[in-house]
Amino acid sequence: MILAGMSLEELEELMSTLGATKFRAKQIHNWIYAKSVSTIDEMTDLSLKFREQLKETAVVTDTKIKVKQVSKDGTIKYLVEYPDGECVETVLMRFDNRANLTACVSSQVGCAVNCSFCATAKGGFRRNLTYKEIVEQVLIIQRDTGLKVTNIVFMGQGEPLLNLDNVLKALEIFNRDFQIGARRITISTSGIIPGINRLADLNLQSTLAISLHAPTHELRKEIMPIENKYNITDLKTALKSYADKTGRRVTVEYILIHGFNDTPRVAKELAYFLKDLKCNINLIPYNSVVENDYKKPSTDDIMKFKYLLEHSGKKVTVRLERGADIDAACGQLRGKH
Numbered sequence: 001m002i003l004a005g006m007s008l009e010e011l012e013e014l015m016s017t018l019g020a021t022k023f024r025a026k027q028i029h030n031w032i033y034a035k036s037v038s039t040i041d042e043m044t045d046l047s048l049k050f051r052e053q054l055k056e057t058a059v060v061t062d063t064k065i066k067v068k069q070v071s072k073d074g075t076i077k078y079l080v081e082y083p084d085g086e087c088v089e090t091v092l093m094r095f096d097n098r099a100n101l102t103a104c105v106s107s108q109v110g111c112a113v114n115c116s117f118c119a120t121a122k123g124g125f126r127r128n129l130t131y132k133e134i135v136e137q138v139l140i141i142q143r144d145t146g147l148k149v150t151n152i153v154f155m156g157q158g159e160p161l162l163n164l165d166n167v168l169k170a171l172e173i174f175n176r177d178f179q180i181g182a183r184r185i186t187i188s189t190s191g192i193i194p195g196i197n198r199l200a201d202l203n204l205q206s207t208l209a210i211s212l213h214a215p216t217h218e219l220r221k222e223i224m225p226i227e228n229k230y231n232i233t234d235l236k237t238a239l240k241s242y243a244d245k246t247g248r249r250v251t252v253e254y255i256l257i258h259g260f261n262d263t264p265r266v267a268k269e270l271a272y273f274l275k276d277l278k279c280n281i282n283l284i285p286y287n288s289v290v291e292n293d294y295k296k297p298s299t300d301d302i303m304k305f306k307y308l309l310e311h312s313g314k315k316v317t318v319r320l321e322r323g324a325d326i327d328a329a330c331g332q333l334r335g336k337h
């Protein structure tokens with residue numbers, strides 16, 4: 001049995017089968033989520049005898065760090081290996097100050113959505129992660145760094161809304177057991193409309209980020225085949241309904257690719273498309289991935305694009321590049337493994 005990912009109630013049930021008190025469950029819960037230990041032996045406020053008994057039925061984790069890379073800017077990328085040999089990448093980013101630690105987690109091994117600019121898509125889809133496997137990624141970061149993750153973004157490998165049950169269960173654990181506020185958790189999607197509708201009905205406090213990347217059907221389908229299944233017009237209807245039902249602004253993610261979607265004409269089309277949607281816009285200058293020919297936009301083009309969108313009254317940010325030297329930047333995951 002794997003203890004990581006278990007709730008306090010589940011641990012209490014386990015304790016009762018072992019003939020131990022509920023208080024033991026609290027202690028173990030604290031060791032897993034607050035102190036981030038990886039073995040039962042480290043739970044030193046449990047008696048040696050009880051630790052031996054617990055070790056007969058359980059381990060803290062069965063997940064390993066296969067590779068760890070540290071970027072010049074402090075970003076850390078982990079290749080996390082599960083017992084079946086499948087691996088995903090998880091990234092720890094430090095924004096503003098060291099107190100603000102964001103984990104970018106993966107929700108699937110590989111991805112079936114097949115966006116043309118994405119390194120993950122090159123490996124195809126392999127399987128969904130269980131909620132415990134998602135949770136393990138954050139535990140691995142905490143164990144390895146000794147630091148507490150404060151923010152989570154579901155922006156690693158995979159399409160979270162195609163594995164929504166596990167993503168929601170992991171979100172509940174991040175919220176309840178890690179004490180990470182729902183407002184500090186972002187779920188990103190390529191535009192899976194049934195998933196967006198489900199999130200709207202759940203009315204969570206988390207942020208929904210939509211990877212839009214183009215303002216028209218014709219342009220979007222060139223880089224995102226999902227556009228053929230859920231087109232941009234229906235997507236906007238779903239996003240507007242989400243914003244209305246939840247009262248929350250959507251974050252529009254927009255990767256700027258030189259000469260493709262970074263021109264002033266496209267900026268105006270994007271402003272027009274988004275004019276009646278409550279949203280903030282996050283521009284992400286493209287990061288080169290070896291397997292394709294897309295290019296990074298110039299700083300001048302990024303600033304012009306930003307200006308035109310701001311002129312339409314939207315709040316626009318340009319995402320800081322993190323971990324580009326270790327292929328941990330957006331769209332670069334699973335670049336080399």
Ligand code: SF4
Binds near residue numbers: 113114157158
């Ligand atoms: S960008 Fe996201 S949704 Fe698109 S292929 Fe990559 S992991 Fe999948």
